[in-house]
Structure formats: C-alpha cells, structure tokens
Amino acid sequence: MATMNAVYNGKLRCTAEHLQSGTVIETDAPTDNHGLGERFSPTDLVATALGTCILTTLALLTEKDGINLDGSSCSVNKVMASAPRRIAALEVVLTFTAKGLSTEQRNKIAHVAETCPVAKSLHPDLKQILTFNWPD
Secondary structure (H helix, E strand, O other): OOOEEEEEEEOOEEEEEEOOOOOEEEEEOOHHHOOOOOOEOHHHHHHHHHHHHHHHHHHHHHHHOOOOOOOOEEEEEEEEEOOOOEEEEEEEEEEOOOOOOOHHHHHHHHHHHHOOHHHHHOOOOOEEEEEEEOOO
C-alpha cells in the first residue's frame, strides 16, 4: 500500500496526503527556483526529515536509558548546489536539555544521530554536518 498520494495543483504547488492518518501538507517551489516559497519545498522536507528522524531516533534510544530529551531541538540549514541543482549539505545543530550526560552517553547519542534511518538513506555525496550543543 502507498504511504502517500500527491497532486500537482499548479503554480509549482503540490498537495500530499499521508494515507494512514489523512494528514495533508502542501509544498511550493522555493523563490530562488520560480516558486512562491509560501510552504516547505520538497528539499526543505528532506532537511526536515533528517532533523526529525534524528530527534525521534534519539528519543527511542534515550528513553530506554532513562534519559529525558523533552524540549531538545534541532535546526537544519540546507545548502543547495547547482549543475545539477541538488542539496549539497545539511547542517544540523542539535541542542539538548538533558543535563549530566557522561562522555559515553554523549558518544552513544552522537553515533545514533549520525546513523538514523534518514541519514543512512541519503546519498553519500550529500554532506551531513552535525553540531551537538550539550547543557552545562
């Protein structure tokens, strides 16, 4: 069974429905590529997928270890290249709320962040640059 259905609506905008939940999102081409830029672009969704996959995968890991990541966050900067137009790099900054993590716990978290399912699904030429901000 399909995961989603998408329809092209014109003016470089699409509507996509997640079939299991019925959730609907719209995408626009970015303004630097003749779009309206009023919604996430398809490449923005790739950046979003990486950031949210990292956070979700880390939450699954840390809950097993009794570490609460509630309030932890990430921001992702998407760097585009041309010829061909593609995502060249995704710069992810992760900011954690959990205090008192050992070096071993931080290393485990970093490894899982670097190997989440989306990270492992992206082309190896796409640079993934992760920065970890730990609380004092």
